[in-house]
Amino acid sequence: DGGITQSPKYLFRKEGQNVTLSCEQNLNHDAMYWYRQDPGQGLRLIYYSQIVNDFQKGDIAEGYSVSREKKESFPLTVTSAQKNPTAFYLCASSPWTEGYYGYTFGSGTRLTVV
Amino acid sequence: DAKTTQPPSMDCAEGRAANLPCNHSTISGNEYVYWYRQIHSQGPQYIIHGLKNNETNEMASLIITEDRKSSTLILPHATLRDTAVYYCIVRPSRGSNYKLTFGKGTLLTVNP
Numbered sequence: 532d533g534g535i536t537q538s539p540k541y542l543f544r545k546e547g548q549n550v551t552l553s554c555e556q557n558l559n560h561d562a563m564y565w566y567r568q569d570p571g572q573g574l575r576l577i578y579y580s581q582i583v584n585d586f587q588k589g590d591i592a593e594g595y596s597v598s599r600e601k602k603e604s605f606p607l608t609v610t611s612a613q614k615n616p617t618a619f620y621l622c623a624s625s626p627w628t629e630g631y632y633g634y635t636f637g638s639g640t641r642l643t644v645v
Numbered sequence: 646d647a648k649t650t651q652p653p654s655m656d657c658a659e660g661r662a663a664n665l666p667c668n669h670s671t672i673s674g675n676e677y678v679y680w681y682r683q684i685h686s687q688g689p690q691y692i693i694h695g696l697k698n699n700e701t702n703e704m705a706s707l708i709i710t711e712d713r714k715s716s717t718l719i720l721p722h723a724t725l726r727d728t729a730v731y732y733c734i735v736r737p738s739r740g741s742n743y744k745l746t747f748g749k750g751t752l753l754t755v756n757p
């Protein structure tokens with residue numbers, strides 16, 4: 532079945548360490564996105580990518596980095612510069628079809644800094 | 646993108662219709678209304694979207710007022726599995742802005 536796979540589901544990190552969250556899709560979608568969700572809050576956009584080798588900052592990009600070397604993959608690195616990295620991270624993808632921007636989301640990665 | 650206003654929470658009895666309102670008074674002519682829902686600790690799920698006509702699919706119905714300043718998502722026979730946060734989002738159908746902006750949504754609790 533087509534979909535988005537995020538791994539791992541749970542991740543623990545020590546303060547000061549970088550960590551990379553994986554996001555892979557087999558939907559042949561052009562665009563991919565990373566969101567962060569804190570308890571009781573909505574989703575905030577970190578980075579998004581419309582095509583391979585191109586990406587843009589979202590609303591809260593500081594302390595994060597991404598790459599888009601393949602259409603299927605959009606990994607997110609949470610760096611030590613991110614002051615409050617503990618959160619639920621969601622990856623999504625969408626086709627570039629005019630008039631319809633439905634997103635497909637992964638099941639998320641819950642990151643805890645210890 | 647136009648902003649939306651939703652009640653923070655609603656309750657519904659199992660088997661009854663759930664009607665979730667959304668105000669988007671600043672919506673412009675080329676903006677669609679989208680609805681997503683998020684079950685606890687999962688990724689959001691697309692439900693339905695529309696421009697100005699009412700829409701129906703296997704999950705829900707979307708009623709958009711004639712002036713397009715508000716809409717209602719209807720779950721015709723709510724079940725316990727429909728308990729989730731429901732997000733109403735408006736955004737243009739064209740342009741380079743791919744982004745969907747999610748607010749806090751409405752927590753719908755379906756009670757037995």
